Amino acid sequence: MEIDELYQTIILDHSKRPRNFGELPAPARKGEGYNPSCGDEIAVFVGESSSGTIEQIKFTGQACAICMASTSLMTIQVKGKSIAEALALKRTFIDFLMQEAAPATGLGNLQALGGVKKFPQRLKCATLGWHALEGAFKGRM
Amino acid sequence: MATDLLACTHRGDFPVLDQKVNGSPLVYLDNAASTQHPACVIDEIARYYREDHANVHRGIHALSSRATKLYEDARACAARFLGADSNDSIIFTRGTTEGINLVASSWGTEHLGPGDIILITEMEHHANLIPWQMAARRTGATLQYLPVHGDEGIIDWSLLDRRFKGSPVRLLAFTHVSNSLGCINPVSQICAEARRNGVITLVDAAQSAGHAPVNVQELGCDFLVFSGHKCCGPTGIGVLYGNPELLADLAPYQFGGEMISSVTYESAQWKSGPHRFEAGTPHIAGAVGLATALDYLDKIGRPAIQTSDHHLGRLAYERLSTLPGMRILGPKTERAGIVSFQLGTIHAHDLVAYADQFGIAMRGGHHCNQPLMRKLGLHATARASFYFYNTESEIDRLVDVLHRASRYFGV
Ligand SMILES: Cc1ncc(COP(=O)(O)O)c(C=O)c1O
Numbered sequence: 001m002e003i004d005e006l007y008q009t010i011i012l013d014h015s016k017r018p019r020n021f022g023e024l025p026a027p028a029r030k031g032e033g034y035n036p037s038c039g040d041e042i043a044v045f046v047g048e049s050s051s052g053t054i055e056q057i058k059f060t061g062q063a064c065a066i067c068m069a070s071t072s073l074m075t076i077q078v079k080g081k082s083i084a085e086a087l088a089l090k091r092t093f094i095d096f097l098m099q100e101a102a103p104a105t106g107l108g109n110l111q112a113l114g115g116v117k118k119f120p121q122r123l124k125c126a127t128l129g130w131h132a133l134e135g136a137f138k139g140r141m
Numbered sequence: 142m143a144t145d146l147l148a149c150t151h152r153g154d155f156p157v158l159d160q161k162v163n164g165s166p167l168v169y170l171d172n173a174a175s176t177q178h179p180a181c182v183i184d185e186i187a188r189y190y191r192e193d194h195a196n197v198h199r200g201i202h203a204l205s206s207r208a209t210k211l212y213e214d215a216r217a218c219a220a221r222f223l224g225a226d227s228n229d230s231i232i233f234t235r236g237t238t239e240g241i242n243l244v245a246s247s248w249g250t251e252h253l254g255p256g257d258i259i260l261i262t263e264m265e266h267h268a269n270l271i272p273w274q275m276a277a278r279r280t281g282a283t284l285q286y287l288p289v290h291g292d293e294g295i296i297d298w299s300l301l302d303r304r305f306k307g308s309p310v311r312l313l314a315f316t317h318v319s320n321s322l323g324c325i326n327p328v329s330q331i332c333a334e335a336r337r338n339g340v341i342t343l344v345d346a347a348q349s350a351g352h353a354p355v356n357v358q359e360l361g362c363d364f365l366v367f368s369g370h371k372c373c374g375p376t377g378i379g380v381l382y383g384n385p386e387l388l389a390d391l392a393p394y395q396f397g398g399e400m401i402s403s404v405t406y407e408s409a410q411w412k413s414g415p416h417r418f419e420a421g422t423p424h425i426a427g428a429v430g431l432a433t434a435l436d437y438l439d440k441i442g443r444p445a446i447q448t449s450d451h452h453l454g455r456l457a458y459e460r461l462s463t464l465p466g467m468r469i470l471g472p473k474t475e476r477a478g479i480v481s482f483q484l485g486t487i488h489a490h491d492l493v494a495y496a497d498q499f500g501i502a503m504r505g506g507h508h509c510n511q512p513l514m515r516k517l518g519l520h521a522t523a524r525a526s527f528y529f530y531n532t533e534s535e536i537d538r539l540v541d542v543l544h545r546a547s548r549y550f551g552v
Pocket of ligand 1: 173174235236237238239266268269316318319320345347348368509
């Protein structure tokens with residue numbers, strides 16, 4: 001069924017057992033994402049190393065499986081990256097979801113979210129955590 | 142009662158229902174968001190455009206007088222539908238939202254001031270909440286809420302009298318049927334209490350007008366609003382009923398053509414009657430389609446539609462209750478055909494997307510009841526809402542798919 005492309009095993013797994021779930025205390029940066037159409041919210045916490053890479057990352061929130069899994073996979077994928085690299089990955093990820101033949105370079109397990117291409121109404125769900133991540137760097141870039 | 146009584150005879154009137162979605166027959170359970178259209182409504186709108194269209198109230202020619210007659214006949218039809226004394230108490234709007242905004246703006250600006258209280262309930266749709274927040278801000282009045290208790294959504298209406306006596310409440314705006322809880326508020330009792338205390342009432346009949354007998358004389362309300370698209374009519378058209386005494390000295394809401402009696406470069410005078418509130422070219426085809434829809438509903442009979450709705454709502458409640466981890470909002474009995482629920486830990490979006498794969502159309506979200514959802518500790522619920530063309534076997538299919546979803550998402 002088409003729905004199985006959306007809810008791949010890894011997505012159901014990450015939605016039920018999100019990795020890096022929780023908060024980081026200050027001075028970690030915090031960014032929030034909010035989806036007014038469904039009330040979903042995600043907060044992302046980022047701790048930077050002295051050299052400006054993402055040393056620690058956690059998130060909290062209440063959201064659908066797609067959003068939880070996307071955010072959970074995101075935290076794994078961006079850990080250790082510089083802020084610029086993380087934001088570049090965000091663009092790659094969004095292009096991957098929106099454009100038919102976009103490259104998936106560096107996306108790793110995030111490619112499991114490719115099913116969203118067939119469910120464009122879920123694009124907001126898949127990108128909410130990423131907007132929260134970007135929000136954490138507001139005023140920093 | 143004989144099951145599926147109305148669906149047996151009337152489901153076939155709705156061409157859109159006869160289709161497959163994702164390989165399964167469509168089960169349309171999103172009626173609280175918008176209902177579907179019988180062929181007679183679709184045909185009449187097409188006929189109007191093919192044969193009669195021109196602008197209204199402006200031309201002398203044949204088409205213009207036909208269009209004007211149809212538009213004013215539609216007003217008379219809406220008046221009949223609501224049991225209003227006079228066609229002049231019927232104002233065509235874009236829908237419920239615009240009707241409430243019109244009252245909040247025109248009536249609110251003139252009659253509200255610092256110290257006054259606008260009373261609404263905690264179960265109001267955003268359309269019957271935000272206009273009052275804005276009116277309060279503009280006029281210095283205070284917005285207060287009647288609390289909703291528990292998942293059942295109970296409002297203790299017996300406290301109303303004390304509330305009225307204790308403070309300068311000017312207006313009470315409330316929904317007839319809650320679009321998320323499915324509960325039915327005792328409108329005539331509430332309006333009688335308000336009238337005894339000199340409080341103006343506005344009834345949001347978005348979820349009731351097409352589902353049950355709604356008679357403004359019997360309800361005793363001052364204002365009542367509904368949307369065409371929630372009762373087999375087109376989108377972009379709705380009705381505001383106003384008590385003629387209140388409408389008589391109400392200022393217009395928007396300004397332009399159609400609503401003036403004379404204009405100079407310095408000033409303008411308003412038409413009397415409902416046209417004063419209908420600035421600009423109206424949605425003529427919408428009004429024509431709405432009238433066809435209202436006549437269609439009354440031919441079926443709103444008491445029969447109400448019985449069917451309540452039957453499906455109660456049945457859905459009973460059958461959904463058997464699912465493990467099921468939490469249903471709203472009362473167990475005395476409910477309309479609107480059933481919002483949370484199934485285990487499955488997020489409403491996932492549940493609705495899953496059901497869609499089996500051809501079932503439901504709603505998932507906060508249903509424009511965000512503060513209420515927050516109060517109940519919920520972010521979003523799934524909602525199945527019924528109309529007379531739905532069948533018992535569609536409820537069975539819903540239950541079956543929800544069982545599958547529980548296994549799929551592993552609750
Ligand atoms: C109770 C209630 N009030 C108001 C509205 C708003 O109706 P409309 O969007 O047609 O203006 C709705 C529809 O969602 C509703 O259910």
